[in-house]
Amino acid sequence: MITIHGMQDSGNCYKPRLLMALLGKPFHHVEVDSLDGSTRRPAFLALNPIAKVPVLELEDGRTLPESNAILAYLGEGSAFVPADPFERATMLSWMFFEQYSHEPNVAVRHSLLVYPSRKAQATPERLAETLDGGNKALAVMETALTRSNWLVGDAPTLADIALYAYTHVADQGGFDLAAYPGIRAWLSRIEALPGYQPMTWLPGT
Template sequence: MYRLYDFRPSGNGYKVRLLLTQLGIPFEFIELDIIKRETRTPDFLEKNPNGRIPVLELESGVYLSESNAILVYLSEGTPFLPDDKLERARVLQWLFFEQYSHEPYIATSRFWLMHDMAEQKRQALEEKRDPGYAALGVMEKRLKAHPFLVGDRYTIADIALFAYTHVASEGGFSLDHYPGIQAWIQRIQAQPRHVPITQAQFQ
Protein backbone atom coordinates (compact mmCIF):
# COMPACT_ATOMS: atom_id res chain seq x y z
CA MET A 1 0.00 0.00 0.00
CA TYR A 2 1.13 3.52 -0.75
CA ARG A 3 2.02 5.85 2.11
CA LEU A 4 1.39 9.57 1.64
CA TYR A 5 3.33 12.00 3.81
CA ASP A 6 1.25 15.15 3.77
CA PHE A 7 -0.07 18.21 5.62
CA ARG A 8 -3.84 18.41 5.45
CA PRO A 9 -4.19 22.15 4.61
CA SER A 10 -1.68 21.83 1.76
CA GLY A 11 -3.07 22.20 -1.72
CA ASN A 12 -0.07 20.35 -3.10
CA GLY A 13 -0.81 17.39 -0.88
CA TYR A 14 -4.52 17.65 -1.66
CA LYS A 15 -3.83 17.11 -5.36
CA VAL A 16 -2.38 13.69 -4.60
CA ARG A 17 -5.07 12.74 -2.08
CA LEU A 18 -7.77 13.68 -4.55
CA LEU A 19 -6.29 11.69 -7.42
CA LEU A 20 -5.61 8.61 -5.27
CA THR A 21 -9.19 8.72 -4.02
CA GLN A 22 -10.70 9.19 -7.47
CA LEU A 23 -8.62 6.31 -8.80
CA GLY A 24 -9.83 4.15 -5.92
CA ILE A 25 -6.28 3.46 -4.76
CA PRO A 26 -5.97 2.79 -1.01
CA PHE A 27 -3.21 4.62 0.83
CA GLU A 28 -1.97 5.32 4.32
CA PHE A 29 -2.13 8.99 5.25
CA ILE A 30 0.73 10.20 7.43
CA GLU A 31 0.35 13.81 8.48
CA LEU A 32 3.37 15.98 9.16
CA ASP A 33 2.94 19.50 10.53
CA ILE A 34 5.12 21.78 8.45
CA ILE A 35 4.57 24.63 10.91
CA LYS A 36 6.24 22.51 13.59
CA ARG A 37 9.04 21.70 11.11
CA GLU A 38 8.20 18.01 11.14
CA THR A 39 9.45 17.79 7.55
CA ARG A 40 12.90 18.97 8.65
CA THR A 41 13.77 16.00 10.80
CA PRO A 42 16.68 13.76 9.78
CA ASP A 43 14.22 10.90 9.22
CA PHE A 44 12.05 12.84 6.79
CA LEU A 45 15.03 14.40 5.03
CA GLU A 46 16.13 10.88 4.20
CA LYS A 47 12.83 10.51 2.34
CA ASN A 48 12.98 13.92 0.66
CA PRO A 49 16.17 15.97 1.02
CA ASN A 50 14.17 19.03 -0.06
CA GLY A 51 12.17 18.76 3.17
CA ARG A 52 8.77 19.30 1.59
CA ILE A 53 5.48 17.48 1.37
CA PRO A 54 3.83 15.67 -0.26
CA VAL A 55 5.98 12.58 -0.53
CA LEU A 56 4.55 9.33 -1.85
CA GLU A 57 6.18 6.14 -0.60
CA LEU A 58 5.75 3.44 -3.21
CA GLU A 59 5.24 -0.20 -2.34
CA SER A 60 8.84 -0.82 -3.35
CA GLY A 61 10.05 1.52 -0.62
CA VAL A 62 10.98 4.23 -3.14
CA TYR A 63 10.01 7.82 -2.31
CA LEU A 64 8.59 10.20 -4.89
CA SER A 65 8.27 13.93 -4.23
CA GLU A 66 6.91 17.00 -6.06
CA SER A 67 3.13 16.94 -6.27
CA ASN A 68 2.80 17.28 -10.03
CA ALA A 69 5.38 14.56 -10.67
CA ILE A 70 3.36 12.31 -8.36
CA LEU A 71 0.20 13.14 -10.34
CA VAL A 72 1.88 12.10 -13.59
CA TYR A 73 3.17 8.88 -12.05
CA LEU A 74 -0.21 7.87 -10.65
CA SER A 75 -2.19 8.83 -13.74
CA GLU A 76 -0.13 6.86 -16.25
CA GLY A 77 -2.44 4.52 -18.15
CA THR A 78 -5.62 6.14 -16.80
CA PRO A 79 -8.12 8.60 -18.32
CA PHE A 80 -6.58 11.33 -16.14
CA LEU A 81 -3.55 11.53 -18.47
CA PRO A 82 -4.25 11.51 -22.23
CA ASP A 83 -2.45 9.12 -24.57
CA ASP A 84 -2.47 11.63 -27.43
CA LYS A 85 0.96 13.24 -27.70
CA LEU A 86 -0.29 16.81 -28.02
CA GLU A 87 -2.96 16.52 -25.35
CA ARG A 88 -0.41 14.98 -23.00
CA ALA A 89 1.90 17.93 -23.64
CA ARG A 90 -1.01 20.30 -22.95
CA VAL A 91 -1.50 18.64 -19.56
CA LEU A 92 2.18 19.14 -18.78
CA GLN A 93 1.91 22.74 -19.98
CA TRP A 94 -0.77 23.43 -17.36
CA LEU A 95 1.22 21.60 -14.66
CA PHE A 96 4.22 23.84 -15.33
CA PHE A 97 1.95 26.89 -15.43
CA GLU A 98 0.53 25.92 -12.03
CA GLN A 99 3.96 25.71 -10.43
CA TYR A 100 5.50 28.80 -12.02
CA SER A 101 2.64 31.25 -12.63
CA HIS A 102 -0.11 30.28 -10.17
CA GLU A 103 1.13 28.53 -7.02
CA PRO A 104 3.85 31.08 -6.10
CA TYR A 105 1.24 33.82 -5.83
CA ILE A 106 -2.08 32.30 -4.82
CA ALA A 107 -0.83 29.44 -2.67
CA THR A 108 1.89 31.45 -0.95
CA SER A 109 -0.55 34.25 -0.12
CA ARG A 110 -2.96 31.68 1.32
CA PHE A 111 -0.24 30.16 3.48
CA TRP A 112 0.75 33.53 4.93
CA LEU A 113 -2.84 34.54 5.65
CA MET A 114 -3.75 31.18 7.17
CA HIS A 115 -0.81 31.38 9.54
CA ASP A 116 -1.23 34.96 10.74
CA MET A 117 1.68 36.36 8.77
CA ALA A 118 -0.27 39.09 6.98
CA GLU A 119 1.26 41.97 8.91
CA GLN A 120 4.86 40.95 8.42
CA LYS A 121 4.22 40.02 4.78
CA ARG A 122 2.05 43.00 3.88
CA GLN A 123 4.29 44.31 1.08
CA ALA A 124 4.94 40.85 -0.33
CA LEU A 125 1.22 40.07 -0.31
CA GLU A 126 0.52 43.22 -2.28
CA GLU A 127 3.20 42.32 -4.81
CA LYS A 128 1.60 38.93 -5.37
CA ARG A 129 -1.85 40.26 -6.19
CA ASP A 130 -1.33 41.30 -9.82
CA PRO A 131 0.51 38.16 -10.97
CA GLY A 132 -1.99 36.01 -9.06
CA TYR A 133 -4.91 37.64 -10.81
CA ALA A 134 -3.02 37.39 -14.11
CA ALA A 135 -2.83 33.61 -13.63
CA LEU A 136 -6.56 33.46 -12.91
CA GLY A 137 -7.12 35.48 -16.07
CA VAL A 138 -5.25 32.90 -18.15
CA MET A 139 -7.42 30.14 -16.70
CA GLU A 140 -10.61 32.14 -17.22
CA LYS A 141 -9.80 32.65 -20.90
CA ARG A 142 -9.72 28.89 -21.38
CA LEU A 143 -12.55 27.96 -19.04
CA LYS A 144 -15.11 30.46 -20.26
CA ALA A 145 -15.20 28.49 -23.52
CA HIS A 146 -14.32 24.96 -22.39
CA PRO A 147 -15.49 22.72 -19.54
CA PHE A 148 -11.97 21.61 -18.59
CA LEU A 149 -8.39 22.65 -19.20
CA VAL A 150 -7.35 20.00 -21.75
CA GLY A 151 -9.36 18.24 -24.41
CA ASP A 152 -12.67 19.11 -22.78
CA ARG A 153 -12.29 16.32 -20.23
CA TYR A 154 -11.21 16.04 -16.61
CA THR A 155 -7.45 15.40 -16.25
CA ILE A 156 -4.67 15.92 -13.75
CA ALA A 157 -4.30 19.41 -15.19
CA ASP A 158 -7.65 20.23 -13.60
CA ILE A 159 -6.70 18.56 -10.32
CA ALA A 160 -3.41 20.47 -10.14
CA LEU A 161 -5.01 23.86 -10.67
CA PHE A 162 -8.20 23.17 -8.73
CA ALA A 163 -6.24 22.53 -5.54
CA TYR A 164 -5.35 26.15 -4.85
CA THR A 165 -7.85 27.91 -7.13
CA HIS A 166 -10.93 26.71 -5.26
CA VAL A 167 -9.51 28.16 -2.01
CA ALA A 168 -8.12 31.31 -3.63
CA SER A 169 -10.31 33.44 -1.34
CA GLU A 170 -8.24 32.16 1.60
CA GLY A 171 -5.30 33.86 -0.09
CA GLY A 172 -7.19 37.11 -0.58
CA PHE A 173 -8.15 36.50 -4.21
CA SER A 174 -11.78 36.99 -5.23
CA LEU A 175 -13.25 34.81 -7.97
CA ASP A 176 -16.30 37.05 -8.41
CA HIS A 177 -15.22 38.19 -11.88
CA TYR A 178 -14.27 34.72 -13.12
CA PRO A 179 -17.52 32.93 -14.03
CA GLY A 180 -15.70 30.35 -16.14
CA ILE A 181 -13.55 29.36 -13.20
CA GLN A 182 -16.55 29.27 -10.87
CA ALA A 183 -18.44 26.91 -13.19
CA TRP A 184 -15.32 24.75 -13.59
CA ILE A 185 -14.98 24.46 -9.80
CA GLN A 186 -18.55 23.21 -9.59
CA ARG A 187 -17.89 20.65 -12.33
CA ILE A 188 -14.85 19.33 -10.51
CA GLN A 189 -16.68 19.12 -7.20
CA ALA A 190 -19.34 17.04 -8.98
CA GLN A 191 -16.82 14.45 -10.18
CA PRO A 192 -17.13 10.90 -8.78
CA ARG A 193 -15.34 10.33 -5.48
CA HIS A 194 -14.53 13.99 -5.03
CA VAL A 195 -13.25 14.81 -1.53
CA PRO A 196 -12.73 18.23 0.06
CA ILE A 197 -9.29 19.54 0.95
CA THR A 198 -10.02 19.03 4.66
CA GLN A 199 -10.57 15.29 4.22
CA ALA A 200 -7.57 13.01 4.40
CA GLN A 201 -9.05 9.98 2.64
CA PHE A 202 -12.17 8.73 0.92
CA GLN A 203 -14.64 7.54 3.55
Protein backbone atom coordinates in the same frame (compact mmCIF):
# COMPACT_ATOMS: atom_id res chain seq x y z
CA MET B 1 -0.18 -0.05 -0.08
CA ILE B 2 1.35 3.29 -1.01
CA THR B 3 1.74 6.07 1.53
CA ILE B 4 1.38 9.80 1.00
CA HIS B 5 3.22 11.92 3.53
CA GLY B 6 1.65 15.34 3.63
CA MET B 7 -0.06 18.19 5.41
CA GLN B 8 -3.86 18.02 5.42
CA ASP B 9 -4.51 21.69 4.69
CA SER B 10 -1.82 22.07 2.02
CA GLY B 11 -3.07 22.35 -1.53
CA ASN B 12 0.03 20.64 -2.90
CA CYS B 13 -0.58 17.70 -0.56
CA TYR B 14 -4.27 17.65 -1.47
CA LYS B 15 -3.54 17.06 -5.16
CA PRO B 16 -2.47 13.39 -4.87
CA ARG B 17 -5.17 12.66 -2.26
CA LEU B 18 -7.82 14.04 -4.59
CA LEU B 19 -6.52 12.04 -7.54
CA MET B 20 -6.51 8.83 -5.50
CA ALA B 21 -10.08 9.55 -4.39
CA LEU B 22 -11.19 10.12 -7.98
CA LEU B 23 -9.45 6.90 -9.05
CA GLY B 24 -10.97 5.00 -6.13
CA LYS B 25 -7.58 3.67 -5.03
CA PRO B 26 -6.58 3.03 -1.40
CA PHE B 27 -3.56 4.62 0.28
CA HIS B 28 -2.16 5.49 3.68
CA HIS B 29 -1.84 9.09 4.80
CA VAL B 30 0.88 10.19 7.21
CA GLU B 31 0.38 13.71 8.54
CA VAL B 32 3.51 15.86 8.43
CA ASP B 33 3.32 19.50 9.50
CA SER B 34 5.69 21.51 7.36
CA LEU B 35 5.29 24.52 9.64
CA ASP B 36 6.53 23.01 12.92
CA GLY B 37 9.91 21.68 11.79
CA SER B 38 8.72 18.11 11.18
CA THR B 39 10.05 18.08 7.64
CA ARG B 40 13.57 18.84 8.89
CA ARG B 41 13.78 15.87 11.23
CA PRO B 42 16.13 13.04 10.20
CA ALA B 43 13.33 10.52 9.59
CA PHE B 44 11.61 12.80 7.09
CA LEU B 45 14.83 13.99 5.47
CA ALA B 46 15.57 10.34 4.72
CA LEU B 47 12.40 10.37 2.60
CA ASN B 48 12.98 13.76 1.00
CA PRO B 49 16.26 15.65 1.47
CA ILE B 50 14.67 18.95 0.33
CA ALA B 51 12.41 18.85 3.40
CA LYS B 52 9.11 19.45 1.65
CA VAL B 53 5.75 17.72 1.46
CA PRO B 54 4.13 15.87 -0.18
CA VAL B 55 6.19 12.73 -0.58
CA LEU B 56 4.92 9.52 -2.13
CA GLU B 57 6.33 6.34 -0.59
CA LEU B 58 5.91 3.16 -2.62
CA GLU B 59 5.52 -0.34 -1.21
CA ASP B 60 9.13 -1.14 -2.10
CA GLY B 61 10.44 1.89 -0.21
CA ARG B 62 11.13 4.15 -3.17
CA THR B 63 10.06 7.75 -2.65
CA LEU B 64 8.94 10.52 -4.98
CA PRO B 65 8.67 14.22 -4.05
CA GLU B 66 6.97 17.14 -5.83
CA SER B 67 3.18 17.21 -6.07
CA ASN B 68 2.90 17.29 -9.86
CA ALA B 69 5.47 14.52 -10.30
CA ILE B 70 3.40 12.44 -7.89
CA LEU B 71 0.28 13.21 -9.94
CA ALA B 72 2.08 12.05 -13.09
CA TYR B 73 3.09 8.79 -11.46
CA LEU B 74 -0.28 8.04 -9.88
CA GLY B 75 -2.21 9.08 -12.98
CA GLU B 76 -0.21 6.95 -15.41
CA GLY B 77 -2.56 4.87 -17.54
CA SER B 78 -5.69 6.54 -16.18
CA ALA B 79 -8.34 8.62 -17.92
CA PHE B 80 -6.77 11.72 -16.37
CA VAL B 81 -3.80 11.48 -18.77
CA PRO B 82 -4.69 12.10 -22.43
CA ALA B 83 -3.65 9.48 -24.96
CA ASP B 84 -2.99 12.10 -27.64
CA PRO B 85 0.64 13.31 -27.44
CA PHE B 86 -0.22 16.97 -28.03
CA GLU B 87 -2.98 16.98 -25.45
CA ARG B 88 -0.67 15.22 -23.00
CA ALA B 89 1.98 17.89 -23.57
CA THR B 90 -0.66 20.60 -23.17
CA MET B 91 -1.64 19.04 -19.86
CA LEU B 92 2.00 19.24 -18.76
CA SER B 93 2.22 22.88 -19.85
CA TRP B 94 -0.69 23.73 -17.53
CA MET B 95 1.00 21.82 -14.71
CA PHE B 96 4.19 23.84 -15.26
CA PHE B 97 2.05 27.00 -15.33
CA GLU B 98 0.57 25.96 -11.99
CA GLN B 99 3.99 25.69 -10.35
CA TYR B 100 5.63 28.73 -11.96
CA SER B 101 2.80 31.28 -12.35
CA HIS B 102 -0.16 30.22 -10.21
CA GLU B 103 1.27 28.62 -7.06
CA PRO B 104 3.90 31.34 -6.33
CA ASN B 105 1.09 33.89 -6.17
CA VAL B 106 -2.25 32.26 -5.33
CA ALA B 107 -0.87 29.66 -2.93
CA VAL B 108 1.75 31.94 -1.40
CA ARG B 109 -0.77 34.70 -0.71
CA HIS B 110 -3.10 32.12 0.84
CA SER B 111 -0.26 30.93 3.06
CA LEU B 112 0.69 34.46 4.12
CA LEU B 113 -2.86 35.21 5.21
CA VAL B 114 -3.92 31.86 6.67
CA TYR B 115 -0.91 30.69 8.68
CA PRO B 116 0.04 32.81 11.72
CA SER B 117 3.67 31.68 11.41
CA ARG B 118 3.87 33.47 8.04
CA LYS B 119 2.45 36.77 9.32
CA ALA B 120 5.84 38.49 9.48
CA GLN B 121 6.32 37.81 5.76
CA ALA B 122 2.94 39.31 4.85
CA THR B 123 4.25 42.77 4.07
CA PRO B 124 2.01 45.17 2.12
CA GLU B 125 4.44 44.93 -0.80
CA ARG B 126 4.41 41.12 -0.80
CA LEU B 127 0.64 40.98 -0.55
CA ALA B 128 0.23 43.45 -3.40
CA GLU B 129 2.72 41.57 -5.56
CA THR B 130 1.04 38.20 -5.05
CA LEU B 131 -2.44 39.68 -5.53
CA ASP B 132 -1.42 41.13 -8.90
CA GLY B 133 0.39 37.97 -10.00
CA GLY B 134 -2.43 35.74 -8.82
CA ASN B 135 -5.08 37.70 -10.68
CA LYS B 136 -2.99 37.51 -13.84
CA ALA B 137 -2.78 33.72 -13.48
CA LEU B 138 -6.50 33.43 -12.77
CA ALA B 139 -7.25 35.57 -15.83
CA VAL B 140 -5.30 33.12 -18.01
CA MET B 141 -7.37 30.27 -16.61
CA GLU B 142 -10.60 32.23 -17.05
CA THR B 143 -9.89 32.77 -20.73
CA ALA B 144 -9.32 29.06 -21.27
CA LEU B 145 -12.34 28.01 -19.23
CA THR B 146 -14.75 30.30 -21.05
CA ARG B 147 -13.86 28.39 -24.21
CA SER B 148 -13.93 24.87 -22.81
CA ASN B 149 -15.25 22.95 -19.82
CA TRP B 150 -11.76 21.63 -19.04
CA LEU B 151 -8.23 22.92 -19.40
CA VAL B 152 -7.28 20.22 -21.93
CA GLY B 153 -9.59 18.50 -24.38
CA ASP B 154 -13.08 17.34 -23.51
CA ALA B 155 -12.43 15.68 -20.15
CA PRO B 156 -10.68 16.43 -16.86
CA THR B 157 -6.94 15.76 -16.72
CA LEU B 158 -4.15 16.02 -14.19
CA ALA B 159 -3.94 19.70 -15.13
CA ASP B 160 -7.41 20.32 -13.71
CA ILE B 161 -6.51 18.53 -10.47
CA ALA B 162 -3.23 20.43 -10.13
CA LEU B 163 -4.88 23.81 -10.60
CA TYR B 164 -8.01 23.02 -8.61
CA ALA B 165 -6.08 22.52 -5.35
CA TYR B 166 -5.26 26.16 -4.64
CA THR B 167 -7.81 27.82 -6.93
CA HIS B 168 -10.75 26.50 -4.92
CA VAL B 169 -9.43 28.22 -1.78
CA ALA B 170 -8.20 31.35 -3.57
CA ASP B 171 -10.86 33.43 -1.81
CA GLN B 172 -9.10 32.68 1.49
CA GLY B 173 -6.11 34.48 0.02
CA GLY B 174 -8.17 37.54 -0.84
CA PHE B 175 -8.93 36.76 -4.48
CA ASP B 176 -12.43 37.63 -5.65
CA LEU B 177 -13.61 34.58 -7.59
CA ALA B 178 -16.87 36.36 -8.40
CA ALA B 179 -14.85 38.06 -11.13
CA TYR B 180 -14.15 34.68 -12.74
CA PRO B 181 -17.43 32.94 -13.70
CA GLY B 182 -15.64 30.46 -15.95
CA ILE B 183 -13.43 29.34 -13.09
CA ARG B 184 -16.38 29.08 -10.68
CA ALA B 185 -18.29 26.86 -13.11
CA TRP B 186 -15.16 24.72 -13.57
CA LEU B 187 -14.75 24.33 -9.81
CA SER B 188 -18.33 23.05 -9.65
CA ARG B 189 -17.68 20.55 -12.44
CA ILE B 190 -14.68 19.14 -10.59
CA GLU B 191 -16.66 18.89 -7.36
CA ALA B 192 -19.33 16.94 -9.22
CA LEU B 193 -16.89 14.27 -10.44
CA PRO B 194 -17.55 10.74 -9.10
CA GLY B 195 -15.32 10.05 -6.12
CA TYR B 196 -14.56 13.72 -5.39
CA GLN B 197 -13.47 14.48 -1.84
CA PRO B 198 -12.79 17.88 -0.22
CA MET B 199 -9.42 18.99 1.13
CA THR B 200 -10.44 18.02 4.66
CA TRP B 201 -10.83 14.37 3.63
CA LEU B 202 -8.33 11.71 4.64
CA PRO B 203 -8.55 7.98 3.88
CA GLY B 204 -10.48 6.15 6.55
CA THR B 205 -12.56 9.18 7.51
